[in-house]
Amino acid sequence: MTVAVEESPVKKSYKWVGTRPVRHDGLEKVNGKARFAADMTKPRMIHGHVLRSPLAHAKILSVDTTEAESMPGVKAVVTAADFPPPSKNEGFPHRSSNLIAREKVRYEGQVVAAVAATTRRQAKAAAAKIAVKYEELPHVLTVDEAMADGAPLLHENLITKGLDTTPKQASNIAKRDYFEQGDLEAGFAEADVVYEHEFTTKVVHQGYIEPHACVADTSKDGRSEIWCSSQGHFMVRSATAEMLGWETSQLKVIPAEIGGGFGGKTTIYLEPLAVKLSQKANRPVKIVMRREDVFKATGPTPGTKIRVKIGARKDGTLTAGKAWLAYESGAFPGSWGMLGGWCVFAPYDIPNVQIESFEVVVNKPVNIAYRAPSAPMAAFATETVIDQIAREIKMDPIELRLLNAVEEGDYNHSSMVGTFQRIGLKETLEAIRDHPNYKIPLGPNQGRGVATGFWFNIAQSSSATVNLTENGRAVVVTGSPDIGGSRVSMALMAAEELGIDVKFIQPVVGDTEAVGFTDVTEGSRTTFATGMAVVRACRELVTQLRERAAIMWDCSVEDVEWVDGKAHHSGNKESPLSLAEITAKAKKTGGPLNATGSLEAKGQGPAFSTQICDLEVDPETGKATILRYTTAQDAGTAIHPSYVEGQMQGGVAQGIGWALNEEYIHDKKGVMQNPGFLDYRIPVASDLPMIETVIVEVPNPKHPYGVRGVGEVGIVPPIPAIANAIHDATGLRLRDLPMSPVRVLEGLNQQNGVG
Amino acid sequence: MNRTHVTCMINDDETEFLCDNDESLLDALRDEVGLTGAKEGCGTGDCGACSIILNGQLICACLAFAPEANGGTIETVEGMADGDRLHPLQTSFLEEASLQCGVCTPGFLMAAKALLENNPDPTETEVRYAIAGNLCRCTGYDKIVRAVLGAAAQMRKNPIEGARP
């Protein structure tokens, strides 16, 4: 009996789903055998080095590679001239334009040329001999600078989209999005309390520990094999093909283990350079980024400026909300402001709303997704103002949120989703309200802050192939790189479907020629969408298994039921046949058993997270120390609870780093001053407490196991939770990131009338 | 080319390799010896992904020059298990789900091993400070700290057998 994948689940207990087995790829990762991108070597392999712009903004007058080509060990040099020009209609994320600078460099670190030589040292020495003549141009680094009248332009033809009248002049504003509902003025007039504040955030990086790396091996027949670390090797294939002007069939991309991505590896940086160098040199070419390159030239998340105004009645009802958001997008247009606008009021049912957002190009690396992209900055603004309202009307901040929280059936225009389906915001708020950590007494200089966060989650295309082995095991091949335990989640769902022990399932990430097209591992989609593909393939296999049992029993397939991993004869005329007994006879019943599930998934469920931060501020140095942290997140269903907790904890830790210390620091020339882990300060183990997790499970009715996706939303609440906790501890409202000791002490000094 | 010949013990194997004098020990292990368990996350000693034990001392292999290893003893993650028997830290990392992407894991295992050899009964705070030179961006450290504490307890209870199948 096949059950439609889309059937609504009832929350129930499963045999495998919800258990915590050791991940299948774990052993290789604790004994050093797992192969990450930089771990690959090939016979005759040579090494690439990328020459990058030292300037934030300049015209390229000439690139002379003559001397470099004659340097010892050099096998190939590539410049922009080796690649077709970007398509005129090239849209976000402008990979072809970004990947190698043509007429202009638009940020420090942009690629200008690349060299391949026998050794890395030779390649580096040769790259230094490429003579590039620049004409330096004035640059802009922030939305304020970029939006100012007369600002230097990054793109001479960039006309703002989305304005009521199309401007005639180019500017650095790529797009404006606007949304309104209700009567804003009436809404604010109805309010007893109205607060409006401006917030700024800095550029921060995903900070994955593994730098980008790849090996490309281009053969004489015009095909190339690429071994690399990415969040989606099918994306690498199509993006590299586009950049090279090749057919996708000319490229095979083999996914290495990926050492973290968080959105940062949803695009490419090196692969076309390596393919081209390999083609020219007729040798495999490896390129590994240095950490400095990762910071300077791969996509961080935007710096922003956001104004939010919210009105509420004394009873806590929100009456109106207005948001103005400007998001940097780096050197080429993005759609980060739009996403921020969609998220800014999403958790709340506010009748009168106006949201205006802007995408602004600046002379910094092109922004790319970072865990719930754009949402944390928007939440910083909204959740801080909500906290202020709660204090003003003397209402518990969780109760205020519960009063206004969206739930199933609520018509929420601003999130752009429209009517919410079954969601778990209220459940996360209740979980926090009822948590013992919400009531722990605080000492002097200590404060508690709460905040909530929303993220859409996305679905997209996934494929899975499940092969049964002759001794009754299953190999589950998917196209989704495993960043944080997705293999074991796939295996758990397959175990549940097939009724065999999860350890008898081998989950594999297949290359671009071993499995069907699969979109990038992003948007918290893998357990949701790729999981659906696995379930679909398994259900097809169960049908096949029933057919084989029917052949073995010489009965009608209708008389065979599949229960708990075994075929049962409906009349109990035969003893049940296990999966292994059927696969053992596969040759006699029609051949190997395998099935494929492919789909463009729909119905991804929005995710919510509510968090409590307790911290202590040293009033003399301004340093905030996190004492306790508690996070409640709606996972839908936790397939492997340990890895769900891991995602929740990881999101919180990144949010804490963002809130307190992380930022890109540029000098006046637009040169990044802290492109390393010494001064780009991500949290270390001693900075953090244990992070308590509460997994809320409001099953997503659109997934066979109720999965919602858990990767991203955890990073949304920490910034405002920390800001609110600092206020609780000190009375200080901080609205600019990072809330570093310097900034806290400045605030305290002002409060105390010092300095 | 004028390369230096280095002889050392790596994970109990007498090993010889050729290297450049300014090559880092990390590059030599990865490129000359073929042990890619230690990873380069930063190349400046700030992330700990290349942690190894040289002559009994936990170091970042990216900050040592390869010729320094001559005559020395090196332990890397590849030598942590005793044949098929995993080190209790490895087992504990697996059971506690202490790795997500896994790229920092070899470094954490080496740092934790060095810690437990000096301090078999560390507090949570001691664990956190001992692994502060190792960056993990995925886990928020919670499950890593739990795994180290768990392995320490296991090793105190069972110091001789230690590793389990």
Add this chain to the structure above:
Amino acid sequence: MVNVFLGSNLQRFTHGVEEVEVNASSVKSLIAELDRRYPGIADALDPKFALAINGEVIANPGYEKISDGSEVRFLAPMQGG
């Protein structure tokens, strides 16, 4: 009838009207009808546009059926981490 919500980028075709009622039973017929009423709007759609139909986001809409009374929103393409 289907209730269609248009973002600010598309409202220049509808002279600022955000919500329009359209008689359509599929994405295809919906876009055709919109374009008939507001010439040029089909070409103005982002080639990678997404849809939310009754609160369910469809990243790559094409030939979906739309039941009567549905609420449809046009979205720009989305990214995730």
Add this chain to the structure above:
Amino acid sequence: MRYVRPGTVDEAVSLLNSEPESCVFAGATDLVPQMQGGRPEPKLMIDLKGIPRLVKVSYSNGQLVVGAATPVSIVKVDDNLKAAFPGLSESSGLIGSDQIQNRASLGGNLCTASPGADTIPSLMVNSARVVIASSGGTRTIPVSDVVTGPGSVSLKSNEFVVEFILDAPPKRTADAYLRFIPRTEMDIAVVGAAARLTLDDADCCTEALVAIGAAAPTVVRAPVAENALRGNPINDETLAEVMAAASAVCSPISDKRGTKEYRRQVAGVLAKRVVLQAAKRAKEKGGAV
């Protein structure tokens, strides 16, 4: 580039003289990042860790001698050193991570000459001296005479630091070191402060040395703060003077690690705290070790 690992000071001296573009190193924890950042590669690298005299901590005749290449992880835990100079032990234990501490040395920390070096303030308040070797033999100078500016030292290119000498502290004397960083580990000091106090039996301060790091081109002593302490009990009034004097002695810059205003203010805070800590230790401590 050549790499050599001499076994004696004399061997190292002659190597250093044999090649003008040579460089001595111990832990290379600063050298490697500097080379990656574009510092020209020397032709000869002299690894000092093979010289036994440079890699030991010894204690005799009332003097502590620390080899310049001794890993600070050993300095941190040496029992004699910890008892006599808890602040120096503290500052050694704050450098980088365990991994870094197993390589970094007092000699390296001094000669890198970073304004934010953690051990320099501790060495200065303990009036440490350095033995410097060259082809002319050895000479001994105060630690405070070594660093002349950010990244620059008074040593000649053919000289290197052999060891540090610290005299045993008098009775009821103790030091302490505190630094401020935004995280708990793995940062360079935004401000550092060391103090060494001697108290009389009435807990009145008879001698005081205070040094501030990362708040001027080099580590600076705070003589006004020292004067405020000398001859006085450690009370709120004295501490207020210490804070003001410590802030006043700073001439900081604003950079990626902090603003000058912040550094100046927090230098005072750390000076106060470090004086309190040193005083507490001095009280707990009886005679000389």
